[in-house]
Amino acid sequence: MEDIEIKIGERVRKIRNERGGLTLQDVANFTGFSKALISQIENNIVMPPINTLAKIAKVLNVKMTYFFEEEINHHDYYVVRQDQKKFIFREGVKHGYMYEELAKMKSFDYLDWLLVTIKPDKCDDKLFSHEGYEYMYIVEGGIKMKMGGNEEMDLFAGDSIAFNSKIPHAAVPMDDQTALVLSAHLKIEALQEFIRNN
Numbered sequence: 001m002e003d004i005e006i007k008i009g010e011r012v013r014k015i016r017n018e019r020g021g022l023t024l025q026d027v028a029n030f031t032g033f034s035k036a037l038i039s040q041i042e043n044n045i046v047m048p049p050i051n052t053l054a055k056i057a058k059v060l061n062v063k064m065t066y067f068f069e070e071e072i073n074h075h076d077y078y079v080v081r082q083d084q085k086k087f088i089f090r091e092g093v094k095h096g097y098m099y100e101e102l103a104k105m106k107s108f109d110y111l112d113w114l115l116v117t118i119k120p121d122k123c124d125d126k127l128f129s130h131e132g133y134e135y136m137y138i139v140e141g142g143i144k145m146k147m148g149g150n151e152e153m154d155l156f157a158g159d160s161i162a163f164n165s166k167i168p169h170a171a172v173p174m175d176d177q178t179a180l181v182l183s184a185h186l187k188i189e190a191l192q193e194f195i196r197n198n
Helices: 008-018 024-031 035-042 050-060 091-095 188-197
Strands: 086-088 097-101 111-118 133-140 142-147 151-156 160-164 169-173 179-186
Touching: 008 035, 008 050, 024 035, 024 050, 035 050, 091 097, 111 169, 133 142, 133 151, 142 179, 151 160, 169 179
Parallel strands: none
Antiparallel strands: 086 097, 097 111, 111 179, 133 160, 133 179, 142 151, 142 169
């Protein structure tokens, strides 16, 4: 696992500036430490002992854990507008499935959100099997869900199913109607590999 660099000084400076623009001298006066020490801490020249950090945290009105928590990126979200739809190719395209990729986290490639359109005139009964777990919610129409080659169930708008996607499976539209399915695929083996290596 790679070392995590903790920049306590940057956190001290950030919260000090957010707290009504406290000066270095203000923090020094409230903590009883010298202005020079506070400056050295903020510039990551000195790593403060726990007792020193506790006093600084109290003056800045934050918990000690604030200095060690992962920074939240408030811009870490993604939106896909209707005019930006992206259709992707998967093996199922050859068998009547059309996959629209929904918004996904670029930094987390272990979960796929897809809006799947299944057209009755193009669909066949081919069973698919792949790693991970799959979650399906029927948005429109109905499907005959084939599981493991010999089990079938009818699912209608509002129904959902979750399964180990190593089980051979197929979704076939019912009553010659196009079906619309919201599908999530969690790539569990890839996620476990990432966790092991990080």
